[in-house]
Amino acid sequence: MRKRMMLSAAAMLLSSAAFGQAPAPAFTPDPAAPKGRLPDAATPKAYRLDFTILPEKDGFSGHDEIDVVLKQATQHLYLHGRDLNVSKVMARVGKTIVPATFTQVDATGTARLDFARAVPAGAATLVFDYTGKFGNDASGLYHVKVADRWYSWTQFESIDARAAFPSFDEPGYKQPFTVSVTTAPGMTVVSNSPATGVQKAAGGMETHRFAPTKPLPTYLVAIDTGPFVRQPGTIAATPERAQGMPYGIVATQAQKDKMAYAFAETPPIVALLERYFGEAFPFPKLDQIGSPIMPGAMENAGADTYGDGILFLDPGATTSDKKEFGMVVSHELAHQWFGDLVSPEWWSDIWLNESFANWMGYRIANEWKPELGIGVGALAEGFAAMNTDALEVGRPIHQPITDNSQIDSAFDSITYGKGGQVVAMIAAYLGDEKFKEGVRLHLKRHAYGNASSEQFFQSIADAAHDPKVLAALTSFVDQQGVPVVDIRRQGTSLTATQARYAFIGSTPKPLSWTIPLCLRVDAAKQCSLLDAKTTTMTVPAGRVVMPNVGGTGYYRFDLAPADWQALIASSPTLGGGEAVATTDSLWASFRAGKAPAAWLIAEARAMAANPDPAASVDPGARIAGLRSRGLIGASALPAYKSLMNAVYTPRLKQLGFNPAAGAYKAEDPRQQELRHRLVSLVADEAQDAGTRATLKAAATHYLAGDTAALDPGFLGDGLSVLAQDGGMPVARTLVERALSSEDATLRSSALGAAASSGRTDVANYLLGLNDPRLRSFDRLRVIFGVIGTLATRELGTDWVLANYERLVADANGVFISTRLPSAFAAQCGADRAAAIDAKVGPAVRRANVGVLAYERTLESIRLCGALRDAKAAEITAAVTTAGKATS
């Protein structure tokens, strides 16, 4: 699974259902029921699922048969089923029927079967007839109306299969599923395994049947039904696979003209993965399915599902769109082996699934199209996770999960960003071949079964013949926190000292790590395992020391002033990974109270010349973040504009700027991306009048029907300038254009532009919108746009505070629950944290949803206050000086 990072570091998701009535809890509490893992009284062996699905209806019906083996005779059994109306349930033992009742016993969907009499030990079949309601968000079995036609999809990870059928809904149980779907004639139905035929059914309906699947856990089952378009093809044989493999791209009618890119680019990614794993795709076919409301993507075995905007690219798609496509498709397809072929024992091990797929997603995407520069994104994600990991509130990557309410919080930036970088660090330290050998050994040992993290470590250690690597791995996986390595040089003697990184205002307890430290002095590189607090080594004398070679280490560094200055001066020539590592460590040093603010500005100036698009603008985007959080005093705002102008406008002038569609399509894709990023800084932060006028004119032509006037890469910026200057009439036009379109880019750009206009009247209009076409994701963009803009932040925050309990009650599914609390992340100061906690803290803790994300948000708000108290005056003075020097 991969969540989409579509808004900002403070991204969150809200449920559209939030604006209806919160459903009453429909369960009968049972204090004896398990809170986490089910007892092993029954082991499921096979499922037969027969659904009737008419997506335009409110709900669906099912007949579910589960073959189980009972450990001993029993009259009661715990399993799962959430918000289902079970009309009939029984156990069939040979020819004997034992009637039963079904009772849901908690909100997470634990359920109990009570049999009329004891069912004997051994084989039995549990039989259910039931109905359920379609969800409106991407969780469980959900439906969406797309351009007047209804479609349904499933999204079961982590614990939402139980909202579609009674089940033993845990990853440790793997068994075959035999699925059928009865629906209206002419529909397309896609599931995990190949279709075996369509038969006429009662009432003029048709029944679609599918072959039994390979052994799967419930969370990987997929069933999609509707008037889809399916483009079928064959992925040619590879050295690892003797036969061609059928695949298909599946889209709603609204996306049918945008399937070519996914159709062309899926086979090469499958082939690259087969080459890495050294074995054939583990399932008999592959479908790649788009959904308009999927906030990310999901690796259902043989039936991956993606948000439309990820999978379906325009011919004029931007470099960022292509990078996201490559990284997410590679991530989901890597899971077909790592996750689907070998599945986690329990949710405590889900980190390994996601950390590995995250690393692999970037790696394979980088092989797929090296010219896009995808690898740096992985490192940027790892460094972003450090700011979360450095908080006092938190968790290690690997942690026990004993309660169902903790499962969704395992899918956070620690799992994806930190976990991915820890895998990268170990792979880099061991060398590619040894690491790959360990991965292949692991897949062979546990194919079509389950494995724990410890079993993976064992496979890696067995292949590497290096027990020390386990100490390094566990020191990063089993403890929270970020190491910082302080480097001091004297001639050819270099001393490295490790400590736990701490922000100003924070005193986390000290920890130590076994750090694979790779540094270089000029071009001379050396690696060692730093397992003591301090170590001294001999290095060549040289000008520049770079303590994190390639940026792949999960640690920060600090330097003596002269070494910082030399490293900053080398910014234009650093590789992308080392450049983002340098920016992260310099800002970390500043936020720890060490590096002065003036160095941040010096580094932004030097780094602007770096050719990597992300590295080049990263420091400027961070300085813009200081402004947005109110850390640059009002007196310095004119100087701030001059500074941004002086740093970024000449770079944009040098590249040239023509907003018309496709003006630069023949250019190096990384240069295209750099231009997109520069335009945002120059238009929004430098407020350059010429760039704004160019964008405004192009956006005006675009809205008047000349879509060639504005390239998709500049759509958001163009519409934003128009919305800032145009007020309510423009906002109304943008909302109408967004809601009447199935183009993911237009929809998000238009709503995002209106929401971030900084105008109170527009913000109130948008928050009050009650249009049935407004989906959860649209609502989300609106709320985050309003809160993300300084001028409307308080208004938006007050609105979310006033509606919080209703929003939490309806937050549904893994994509939503853990992000809801980050709505307040842009606030700053202990007083603000206390006020927010007084208002919503009790509701958050009562709902027991996303509590860790909420605690992290509060700590960040308090730490922002500590940074402001210690540094705002210094930042303001540094910006004033720098701005004066440029004007």
Ligand SMILES: [Zn+2]
């Ligand atoms: Zn994943």
